[in-house]
Amino acid sequence: MTFRRESEDLPWSGWDEPLRRRDPAALEAARARLSDEIEFQCFLQLLFQTQWDRLRVYLDELNLKVIGDLPIYVPYDSADVWANQELFLLDRDLRPEAVSGVPPDYFSAEGQLWGSPLYDWDKMKRDNFAWWKQRMAAQAKWFDAVRIDHFRALASFWRVPANETTAKNGEWVKGP
Numbered sequence: 608m609t610f611r612r613e614s615e616d617l618p619w620s621g622w623d624e625p626l627r628r629r630d631p632a633a634l635e636a637a638r639a640r641l642s643d644e645i646e647f648q649c650f651l652q653l654l655f656q657t658q659w660d661r662l663r664v665y666l667d668e669l670n671l672k673v674i675g676d677l678p679i680y681v682p683y684d685s686a687d688v689w690a691n692q693e694l695f696l697l698d699r700d701l702r703p704e705a706v707s708g709v710p711p712d713y714f715s716a717e718g719q720l721w722g723s724p725l726y727d728w729d730k731m732k733r734d735n736f737a738w739w740k741q742r743m744a745a746q747a748k749w750f751d752a753v754r755i756d757h758f759r760a761l762a763s764f765w766r767v768p769a770n771e772t773t774a775k776n777g778e779w780v781k782g783p
Contacts, residue, residue, distance in 0.1 A: 608648050609637075609641050609644045609645045609648055610622060610626060610637060610641070612644065613637075613641060613644075618683075618684035619684060619686075619688075619689040620683070620684065620701060620702070627689075627701065628692075628701070629689070629690070629692070659749065672751040672752065673749075673750050673751050673752075674750060674751065674752045674753070674754060675746050675749060675750030675752070675753040675754065676753075676754050676756055677742075677746055677753050677754065677755050677756060678755075678756045678757065679707075679755055679756060679757040679758060679760045679761070680707050680721065680723035680724075680725075680757075680760070681723060681724075682723055683703060683722070683723060683724050688724055691738055693727070693730060694726060694727055694730055694731055694738055695724040695725065695726060695727060696724060696725045696726070696727050697724060702769065703722075703724040703725070703769045704725075704768075704769055705724075705725050705766045705767060705768055705769055706720065706721065706722045706723060706724060706725065706766075706767050706769050707721040707722065707723045707724075707725060707760070707764065707765065707766075707767070708720045708721050708722075708765045708767045708774035708777055709721070709765055709774060710765050710774060710775075710777060710779075711774065711775055716775075717773035717774060717775055718765070718767075718773060718774025718775055718777065719774055720767060720771065720772070720773055720774045725764070725766060728782065728783045731783070732783060736783070760782055761782045761783060762781075762782045763779050763780060763781050763782050764779070764780055764782055765777045765778070765779060765780075766778055766779075766780045
């Protein structure tokens with residue numbers, strides 16, 4: 608959020624090249640330059656976490672459970688993609704090679720073009736899906752149960768070339 612604010616709300620893909628590519632020297636310089644704003648963002652997260660924890664205690668007293676709803680894909684302009692570029696199918700310019708969607712069906716002749724970058728499942732498999740395990744562990748701290756929206760994509764997913772304007776020209780690809 609701090610880097611985004613500094614860039615007048617540009618997505619990470621529009622930031623200066625060294626920061627966009629997470630160059631260690633650029634990250635360190637930005638952290639030093641923006642330390643007050645970074646601390647403010649951390650403080651906001653601490654406030655939210657404190658409030659959430661109090662809410663969870665209250666809900667537990669009422670014997671109520673909280674179900675999280677986790678989308679299978681993350682947006683291109685997310686901290687997840689920026690911080691883990693190697694885990695997504697991105698080209699040399701860090702743009703998606705292909706994106707998510709749903710094939711044409713009875714309800715939509717063009718399908719649905721969701722536009723989220725696809726995971727590089729082969730790379731994820733090499734580290735035993737560590738990013739996914741961290742993602743799910745974080746959800747487990749916040750919720751009593753988690754529903755993965757469109758979890759079907761773990762078995763197979765609709766891959767659409769990134770330059771398409773509809774999902775028609777996609778293809779089914781086997782998931783992990």
